[in-house]
Amino acid sequence: MQERSSVDELVKQLRDELDRYSPDGKLPSSRSLVERFRVSPVTVSRALAQLAAEGLVVTRPGAGAFRARPRTAAPPAGDTSWQEVALSADGSADLVPRTVDASGVTICLAAPPPGVLEFSGGYPHPSLQPERAMAAALARAGRRPGAWERPPLEGLPELREWFARGIGGGVTAAEVLIAAGGQTALATALRALAPPGAPVLVESPTYPGMLALARAAGLRPVPVPVDQDGVRPALLADAFRGSGARVFVCQPLFQNPTGAVLAPGRRAEVLRIAREAGAFVIEDDFIRRLAHTDSGPLPPPLAADDPDGVVVHVASLTKATSPSFRVSALAARGPVLERLRAIQVVDTFFVPRPLQEAALELVGSPAWPRHLRALSAELTTRRTAMTAALRLRLPELALPHVPSGGYHLWLRLPDGTDESALTTAALRAGVAVIPGRPYFSAEPPAAHLRVSFAAVSGTADITEGVRRLRTACDEVL
Incomplete structure (x- = not known):
């Protein structure tokens, strides 16, 4: 047999x-x-x-x-009929040129020159990646009968089920699509939900890659400020009223770049405000598997509390594995799911089956929870080392929030600092950092830097990188 x-x-x-x-x-x-x-x-x-x-x-x-213990009963199905109105809205008649500024993305992807320490990286160092487990999973996947056949367009059922269980809230495998990485999933969601020229609400500051995606689709990013508790609901409501937007993109967990977690009291407010505006919330849950050991219990995704199809959820395995392990999921309820599926099929056909099979092998192996525990511990150690080094050597750089998840810190520079001059001086000193300007869709309120503690080889490089940054600050500040 x-x-x-x-x-x-x-x-x-x-x-x-x-x-x-x-x-x-x-x-x-x-x-x-x-x-x-x-x-x-x-x-x-x-x-x-x-x-x-x-x-x-x-x-x-x-x-x-x-x-396994029996699952709790799924909440009753909500009313998604409002989506017919939201998906048909024209938004703005004034089209926005689809110019693409990829500088904020490429700086996170480009390798620094030899000898330069990478505080600019957007992915964990190879020593933090489960290379052996991924290689073993890929080898097992390649031997599976049918592994090289065409997969279902929506993705392998078992992988869709795995993502659905991770989201919770009664989300089913039928409401999940497998996509080729979080960036592709976000692009699909933006195209599905907003016509060219329409406004889209974004957190401020936010991930530059999302801003680039929005502008490439001809959308107009409208900033909504965040603080240490995430997006500010009153300003979100004002932005919906003032712009007429039908989409809000957010990262409720360990927001990039601030590291903020949306406060419990704000979660329901955000969903209520969006629902009353007849709008969608794109939830970019990109970093849930990079929680630190002191994070405590994580809040569930917003999608778990949303029976009415307000939330389009994006989840990814990439940050916890490798830049090349581009497997993600889109989850949605109601008519919007078919639109997402149609755009994805036209754009990419499907995610290669061997990669989906490898993802199943990886997350189903004993190596997966071991890797996540080790990654959590190492990220905590590195965050502590970088925080201590910055406070000791660079007290003039304000660190308003120490995150309990993710791989970077968000620093506010002294008033009047020239970000460009400082990043250039840092590169001369031998450390690559990211200026704050690309994270704002409008004029920034202050100068910032984002510094990653995950892309270097260990705590010794973190200490040395902060010393080099001190040299650059002495030159510019």
Whole structure:
């Protein structure tokens, strides 16, 4: 019997037998299943991984497989009929030129010159990436029967189910599309929700790549200020009224660049304000898997609290894995889901199946939770080292908020500082940093720098990089 059919048959048999076990009850060992069903250990491993992806089984490294606890009942379906109005709105008749300024993106992607420490990086250093686990997952995926066939246009069902369970709130696999990285997912969402020339509300400051996407689509970014508790609801409501926008893009968790987490009291307000404006919220949940050890329990995605289809949710595996592991998800409810699907099919056809299969292998392996724990601990250590070094050597650079997740710090420079002169001086001193200007869609309120503690090799480079930045500040300030 072929491997794939053996896996399917074993999954069916185990699924039929799950009622014999109480919640948290332990299933027979893998060795017992191999002997009983006369299949290979690989078949057993894949069958258990599929049951885990379906939420029926929980695997615990070193302990075995256990029947999962029953899921809580999904909340009642909301009313998505309002989307017919929102999706048909013309927005503004004045078209915006689709000029593209990619400088804010390329500075995060470009490797610095030799000998220059990378405080500008937008991805974790290779030593923080699960290279062995990814290589093993890709090798296993390549051997799966059918791995090189055309995948379903929406993505592999098991991978869609895995993302749906991570979002929560009754989101189902049918409401998830697999996309080729968060940037592609954001581009699809913006094109689906706003016609050229329309305003789109953005956090201020915000991710330059999103601003570039909006302008490339002919949209007009309208800034809404954030503070240490995320976007300010009163200003959000004013922006909706003043602009007529039907879309708000936000990062409620460890916002880029401020690191802010949307306060519990503001979450419902943001959804209510958007709903009353007949608008969508694009939730860029790009960094949930980069929480630090002192973050405490993370709030659920906004999409988990939204039965009415206000939120279009974007999630990605890239930041926690590798810049080249471009697998993400778009989740939405209501008629907008078909529009998202149609745009994605036209743009990319589908995400390559081997990459989707590798993602399934990776997140279903014992190496995945181990990697996330190690990554969390190392990011915490690096953040602490950079925070201490900055406060010791550069007290004049204000650090208004120390984030409990992510990979960078957001520094306010003394009034009157020339960002461009400082970043140039820093490069001469041997450290690459990112100026704050690209993070603002309008005039910035002050000069800033964003400095990453994840793109260098370790804490020794962090200490040396801050010393070099001190040299640059002595030259410019």
